[in-house]
Amino acid sequence: MKIIESDLNSLKRLVQRKTQQLTDLKVEDAVRRIITDVIDNGDAALKKYEAQFDKVDLTEFRLPQATIDAAYDQLDQKVKDALQLAKRNITSFHEKERATGFVDAEQPGVLRGQKLLPLQRVGLYVPGGTAAYPSTLLMSALPAKIAGVQEVVMVTPPQPDGINPAVLAAAKLAGVDAIYQVGGAQAIAALAYGTESIPAVDKIIGPGNVFVATAKKQVFGQVAIDMVAGPSEIGIIADETADPRQLAADLLSQAEHDRRARPILITTSAKLARAVDANVTSQLKVLPRTAIATEAVNEKGFIAVVPQTQDMFELMNTVAPEHLEVQLAEPTQYLNLIRNAGSVFLGKYASEPLGDYVAGPNHILPTSGTARFSSPLGVYDFVKRTSFIQYTQAALKKEATAITTLARVEGLEGHARAIEARFDQYYDTED
Amino acid sequence: MKIIESDLNSLKRLVQRKTQQLTDLKVEDAVRRIITDVIDNGDAALKKYEAQFDKVDLTEFRLPQATIDAAYDQLDQKVKDALQLAKRNITSFHEKERATGFVDAEQPGVLRGQKLLPLQRVGLYVPGGTAAYPSTLLMSALPAKIAGVQEVVMVTPPQPDGINPAVLAAAKLAGVDAIYQVGGAQAIAALAYGTESIPAVDKIIGPGNVFVATAKKQVFGQVAIDMVAGPSEIGIIADETADPRQLAADLLSQAEHDRRARPILITTSAKLARAVDANVTSQLKVLPRTAIATEAVNEKGFIAVVPQTQDMFELMNTVAPEHLEVQLAEPTQYLNLIRNAGSVFLGKYASEPLGDYVAGPNHILPTSGTARFSSPLGVYDFVKRTSFIQYTQAALKKEATAITTLARVEGLEGHARAIEARFDQYYDTED
Numbered sequence: 001m002k003i004i005e006s007d008l009n010s011l012k013r014l015v016q017r018k019t020q021q022l023t024d025l026k027v028e029d030a031v032r033r034i035i036t037d038v039i040d041n042g043d044a045a046l047k048k049y050e051a052q053f054d055k056v057d058l059t060e061f062r063l064p065q066a067t068i069d070a071a072y073d074q075l076d077q078k079v080k081d082a083l084q085l086a087k088r089n090i091t092s093f094h095e096k097e098r099a100t101g102f103v104d105a106e107q108p109g110v111l112r113g114q115k116l117l118p119l120q121r122v123g124l125y126v127p128g129g130t131a132a133y134p135s136t137l138l139m140s141a142l143p144a145k146i147a148g149v150q151e152v153v154m155v156t157p158p159q160p161d162g163i164n165p166a167v168l169a170a171a172k173l174a175g176v177d178a179i180y181q182v183g184g185a186q187a188i189a190a191l192a193y194g195t196e197s198i199p200a201v202d203k204i205i206g207p208g209n210v211f212v213a214t215a216k217k218q219v220f221g222q223v224a225i226d227m228v229a230g231p232s233e234i235g236i237i238a239d240e241t242a243d244p245r246q247l248a249a250d251l252l253s254q255a256e257h258d259r260r261a262r263p264i265l266i267t268t269s270a271k272l273a274r275a276v277d278a279n280v281t282s283q284l285k286v287l288p289r290t291a292i293a294t295e296a297v298n299e300k301g302f303i304a305v306v307p308q309t310q311d312m313f314e315l316m317n318t319v320a321p322e323h324l325e326v327q328l329a330e331p332t333q334y335l336n337l338i339r340n341a342g343s344v345f346l347g348k349y350a351s352e353p354l355g356d357y358v359a360g361p362n363h364i365l366p367t368s369g370t371a372r373f374s375s376p377l378g379v380y381d382f383v384k385r386t387s388f389i390q391y392t393q394a395a396l397k398k399e400a401t402a403i404t405t406l407a408r409v410e411g412l413e414g415h416a417r418a419i420e421a422r423f424d425q426y427y428d429t430e431d
Numbered sequence: 432m433k434i435i436e437s438d439l440n441s442l443k444r445l446v447q448r449k450t451q452q453l454t455d456l457k458v459e460d461a462v463r464r465i466i467t468d469v470i471d472n473g474d475a476a477l478k479k480y481e482a483q484f485d486k487v488d489l490t491e492f493r494l495p496q497a498t499i500d501a502a503y504d505q506l507d508q509k510v511k512d513a514l515q516l517a518k519r520n521i522t523s524f525h526e527k528e529r530a531t532g533f534v535d536a537e538q539p540g541v542l543r544g545q546k547l548l549p550l551q552r553v554g555l556y557v558p559g560g561t562a563a564y565p566s567t568l569l570m571s572a573l574p575a576k577i578a579g580v581q582e583v584v585m586v587t588p589p590q591p592d593g594i595n596p597a598v599l600a601a602a603k604l605a606g607v608d609a610i611y612q613v614g615g616a617q618a619i620a621a622l623a624y625g626t627e628s629i630p631a632v633d634k635i636i637g638p639g640n641v642f643v644a645t646a647k648k649q650v651f652g653q654v655a656i657d658m659v660a661g662p663s664e665i666g667i668i669a670d671e672t673a674d675p676r677q678l679a680a681d682l683l684s685q686a687e688h689d690r691r692a693r694p695i696l697i698t699t700s701a702k703l704a705r706a707v708d709a710n711v712t713s714q715l716k717v718l719p720r721t722a723i724a725t726e727a728v729n730e731k732g733f734i735a736v737v738p739q740t741q742d743m744f745e746l747m748n749t750v751a752p753e754h755l756e757v758q759l760a761e762p763t764q765y766l767n768l769i770r771n772a773g774s775v776f777l778g779k780y781a782s783e784p785l786g787d788y789v790a791g792p793n794h795i796l797p798t799s800g801t802a803r804f805s806s807p808l809g810v811y812d813f814v815k816r817t818s819f820i821q822y823t824q825a826a827l828k829k830e831a832t833a834i835t836t837l838a839r840v841e842g843l844e845g846h847a848r849a850i851e852a853r854f855d856q857y858y859d860t861e862d
Contacts, residue, residue: 017653018470018624018653019652019653020463020466020467020470020649020653021649021651021652021653022463023459023649025456025459025460028454028456028459029456032451032453035451036451039449039451078832078836079836079837079840081833081836082832082833082834082836082837082840083837085830085833086833086837092535092537093535093543093818096533096535096545097533097545099530102527102528104523104524104527106523110790111763111777112524112790112791112792114527114528114792114807115766117770119803119804120770120803130842133841134837134840134841135837135841166840193449202803202804203804217648218451218452218454220452221450221452221658221659221799221801222448222449222450222451222452223804224801224804224805227652228652243852245852246849246852246853249845249848249849249852250849250852252845252848252849253843253845253846253848253849255845256843256844256845256846257843283848287844287845287848288844288845289842289843289844289845293845331821332542332821335546335819338817339548339551341817342817342818343817343818343819343820344817344818344819344820345819345820345821346542346819346820346821347821347822348824348853349821349822349823349824349826349827349853350820350821350822350827351827351849351850351852351853352849353834353838353843353846353847353849353850354820354822354827354830354834354850355818355820356834356838356846357833357834357837357838357846358830358833358834358837359541359543359820359822359830360543360820361543361545361818361819361820362818366815368652370652370655371815371817372550372551372633372815373550373633373634373654373655373815374655374815375815375816375817376816376817376818378816380811380816384797384802384803384804384805384806385806385807385809385811386769386772386773386774386775386802386806386807387524387773387774387775387786387792387793387807388766388774388775388776388777388792389774389775389776389777389781389785389786389790389791389792390762390763390776390777390778390780390781391778391780391781391785391790392780393779393780395780396780396781396782396785399516399785399789399790401509401513402512402513402516402517402788402789403513403784403785403787403788403789405509405510405512405513406510406513406514406517406565406566406788406789407784407787407788409510409565409597410564410565410566411561411719411720412684412687412688412720412784413687413718413719413720414680414683414684414686414687414718414719414720414724415684415687415784415787415788416784417680417683417684417714417718418677418680418681418683418684418782418783418784419782419784419785421674421676421677421680421681421782422677422779422780422782
């Protein structure tokens, strides 16, 4: 790995990202046509695109419950136990994310408040092939269910050998209500607008290829969507007390995801930097996904050596990594210095894959520096709020002049008159 | 207004929206070039576009504090009082929206939690001309400040006669930290990527023309953005006890905003429907913004007459209006029937403009049916969450098999090895 020793400001400039997203207008146009077609022709359009893109002739989009049940029943008991442990921990953590509304009756004659309601229907997009992870299904479906979403549906492209049984088992375990075999932009269009077979949803969650991502952007507004996820990232903050073999293994656990994954170590110890680098090299040789991980390590990864503990956090806050490991002797003492990170792993035993699978906090996290302004997927992503007010005649009277004054300053006479329509009558009854 | 009496299902089909957003590829392309230029050339690019689009030659983008102070000092005392009342009520309401993180230490050896942090810097886009509302500035800047955002900056296109002094006064009152005279796509690019004069922000809030809206979509990912707002809407649910003159005034208060505004009344009383229609016609004749309001009423408005109280709510939930007035005798008894609405106004004296100005709940609300899945702007829009975990060696050991099992099912051997790297050592020390 590149080892960089430099002053903090140069390092900060190095990690700052100014990426302009350049959409492909040809893809935009192709996706737009598919969406229009699905709006106009529903299931017939889905059938046509599935034949064209996935080379299948579907008579029925919905996967039979028996197929899902069989996948679950036939799953290896060890895998089933692991998924069940994950479900328990994800559930107990996410239940703490639940929020409630409030009522404020502090001013005479005034009732104000806010109520929270779950979204009614949510759609999960699960990509095909090896990118379909059972763990991700638990991480997306369970928070929706905990929020109180009535119906969680899943769409996924049909596969030559059938959909990955571990994914189907996870869907059953997470309480997914229906699975439809349809993928690509046409699946996103179906979820956004509904067809004869597939009900329209309120929010679409989940990653996909460029057609899926473009379709999600285009239907945004008709439905809600989650963030567009970038490649995985791990940032590690460590001092000389850390174990270089463990650090190297953690860096590679994220590097093996994607050629564009970003493994970063920031340390105060030049000795540790060299030891981690050596361990990365030797571990890469025996890693099954070595080609992917090597490219990520060489092209995107780096080790930065900085003078002080404080500097490690300051630089890492500029990176704003998806995953942040704090491998210091007393890691909880530094939580206050962390400003930008999706999920934080404190100490020697909080290895990042622990969070990917069973610890409970969500593994769907802000990538590409978006931890500056985004949160892990959570129960809060599946609820919405409605404010309400009720005033007595006397309470409205007290504030009426302020309202009509501001309305007239803004040139909105009709607004002022709506308030005055309450007071002509008030004065009438006073006469 | 159109009065429609029909069965509930036909009415529901009538109000259901399937709108495909068709982006203008020429605008997309023009905006993309502007953004690239601002990334590459910073202030020089801003200066060029302000000369080109706003016909001004700026030497300094930042508005001097003296100009802002003078606008505030010279503001009519009545307007100042009104803005101050609004500020007090907005503050006391939004303070109740604050959330906190949590810590969960329920399992032996396991610490899990979530912390909340404010975004560091937020940018408010304020459109030029008559669309710049002081009330909207309070509604956007105050929740950011209450959330703890360190720096709230505002951008707005330079105006021939200077920026609206009521807007400047509201900015001062709301604690806006800096105002920059720059508008359009170039202003959005500056907020997203930063220039020599204008700092990059974490989130951009506020409405604008098609160039602003397109630019916001294009920079989404580099920064967070708020929802793209559509035309204003008011839905009123009323029975025969409601006052038709007040209802007509409330419908027109939203109709006067925009030719595409949507005033809707749903009632169980055919008699009330006719009376409101007559009042709308007579009030329109003497409304200053009659041309705008008349078009909204005729093209977008309607009155639906349904048989039962329950039906009014069911139909209105399909509309999912931005503003919902419940003009029934005992309006609080029906809060449970409301599923989709941005802000709810209960009873005779909760006229919609009360919420626009002084009541306190936010007036930046989900439009175009997006209340199905979105919330009013609030303190929660200016915070983000970070999860954290810490495990003891023993706690990790208990869950290690589950992690390595799932990692291998997903084909991610590096993930499994990162966990095992903790246990080789564990066994070493046991030897």
